[in-house]
Amino acid sequence: MKADQISSPHYTVLEDLQGLFLSTVQCALGIHVLRAAGLVTGGTAGLALLLSYWGGWGFGPVFFLVNLPFYFFAYFKRGFVFTLKSFVTVTAVSLLADALPPLLPLGAVPAWVSAILFGVVAGVGLLGLFRHxxxxxxxxxxxxxxxxxxxxxxxxxxxxxxxxxxxxxLLVLAPPLVVWSLLGALILNFVIAVNHRRDWYVVS
Incomplete structure (x- = not known):
């Protein structure tokens, strides 16, 4: 019992909100860097990026729509709070990712730089979302x-x-871009796999 009390996070509302805000900004920034090199990633974000490249649609609306069916599953398996927080963060990332290009123009970013920065920044951001x-x-x-x-x-x-x-x-992007995209995803998943552990941090 004592160990559970020590390992379980106890956030105030303000601490929870700031954690979600910082993590959301990091994820949106990671996607912004990734798109500057024309790369993709995994998850529904990767699917949304791939569809946006293929169809010429904006990332934000596609990302928002792709995630809609998953909220039902989240609600029944993880409850209302998790589902609401996920809906809010997905919506915020959809808006921020499309708002960043004119506010923070990056120009042409080398693919390997984009992959590394995305993996680190978005990996830490996603880890923060999991922990909240x-x-x-x-x-x-x-x-x-x-x-x-x-x-x-x-x-x-x-x-x-x-x-x-x-x-x-590979049906949409040149093979070298897919390889660099894979590097970014490997870094992101390494960050999560190493740090998101139940024996280190128990998510409430």
């Missing part, structure tokens, strides 16, 4: 649930989806 009982929707919701139920690392679940998505990306 939220997610970026879609596959990340399933990943967190599987970790809670079966002990499977969330990063490993996300990596399995990523590999399938990158195979599909």
């Amino acid at each position: 009982s939220a997610s970026l929707g879609g596959v990340s919701i399933v990943a967190v649930i599987l970790q809670d139920w079966l002990g499977i690392r969330a990063g490993l679940v996300l990596l399995g989806w990523d590999l399938s998505l990158f195979a599909l990306s």
Whole structure:
């Protein structure tokens, strides 16, 4: 009992909000850097990026729509608070990611630089969302649930989806861009797999 009390986070409302805000900004910034090099990533964010490249649509609306079906699953498996937080963060990332290009123009970013920066920045951002009982929707919701139920690392679940998505990306992107995208996803998933552990940090 004592160990559970020590390891379980106890946030005030303000602490929770600032954690969600900072994590959301990091995720949006990571996507902004990724798009500057024309790369993709995993999860529903990767699917939204791939669809936006293929169809010429904006990332934000596609990302928002792709995640809608997953909220039902999140609600029944993780409850209202997790679902609400995930909906808010997905909506915020959708808006921020599309607002950043004119506010923070990056020009042409080398693919390897984009991949590394994305993996680190978005990885830490996604980790922060997990630790505040939220997610970026879609596959990340399933990943967190599987970790809670079966002990499977969330990063490993996300990596399995990523590999399938990158195979599909070869139909839209040049192979070198897919390779650099894979590097970014590997870094992101490494950050999550190493740091998002139930024996280190128990998410309430």
